[in-house]
Amino acid sequence: MRTDIFARLDREPEPPKIEIPRMSRTRLALFGGTSAFYAAIVVAVLASTWLVALDWKVMLFRPFEQWPQPHAFLDYFVVLGQRGPTAVMVAAWLGWRSWRQHTLRPLLALGAALLLLNVTVGAVKIGLGRLGPHYATEIGSAELFAGGDIFPSGHTANAVVTWGILAYLATTPRARRYLSALSAVVSLGVGLTTVYIGTHWLSDVLLGWAAGLLILLGLPWCEPVIARAEVWLLGLRDRWRARRAPEPPLPVAAGAPRPDPVPQRELVSQVESGAAAQEHAPRHAGARSGGASRTATHTPVAAPVRPHPGRSERSPVSPTGSRRPPHSRPLPGA
Secondary structure, X not given: OOOOHHHHHHHOOOOOOOOOOOOOHHHHHHHHHHHHHHHHHHHHHHOOOHHHHHHHHHHHHOHHHHOOOXXXXXXXXXXXXXXXXXXHHHHHHHHHHHHHHOOOHHHHHHXXXXXXXXXXXXXXXXXXXXXXXXXXXXXXXXXXXXXXXXXXXXXXXXXXXXXXXHHHOOOOHXXXXXXXXXXXXXXXXXXXXHHHOOOOOHHHHHHHHHHHHHHHHHXXXXXXXXXXXXXXXXXXXXXXXXXXXXXXXXXXXXXXXXXXXXXXXXXXHHHHHHHHHHHHOOOOOOOXXXXXXXXXXXXXXXXXXXXXXXXXXXXXXOOOOOOOOOOOOOOOOO
């Protein structure tokens, strides 16, 4: 029994039509406002403004030393922002959704969001090269272009995208509200936890929230590409299954001879074994009474199986006369 996801999708009934989010005016306004906030954070850090000074105040305050009690719990909680574990958990849930809804769109939307996250956040991280609080060298400095990779916060942006995609793919308004609240709590908690344990500046977390939200807000622009990718993958699945399917037997016309049931390899082996037996068979000589003739005994060769001819293909037989050949043995006393 096949257990691949495509086979399970084929066995599921067609779901009701799923409403795909579109780029509305409200979404465009939120995208523009988030983009302005993103640019303002970058400019504030590049210019070493009050935001950089606030970063240093929070870091020197050392929250994990002021409140050490939740430190052990938050070390585990921050895993909800790591890309590997969260991607596996959310992909498992969306795989089940794909099975139930008879579509690959949930998994493809997750893949597109994570791809955009890696490209955009990774490019800014490498381009700005900011060092983290544990590796800072000069108090009051923005620590930019020093070979770091913590601006924006990858944990925070990943938490926004990975858990926010669940609300983005929700099929009912109630589920969308609950999942939006859940993703907001997890994203805020992961971002503040990185500041608490001292792995990120506060400005890193602010930019991470903005980066993840921009990806979720702009995801409807990727829906046409997701739809084409789904059609291509399902078509590839159908072609692969067609190549693996056994070929149907060719029809045989009425009255035509049926194909030889014995494979050709068996016929060849029978002929070769018969020829070898004939070549190595012992020959016996014997003298008949009054004659000088010798008779050699030969091992019979198995003739290849021939198809049984139809009635219309048989040669006519005369009703009179004998069909046996004339007697060739000499009469006694001859």
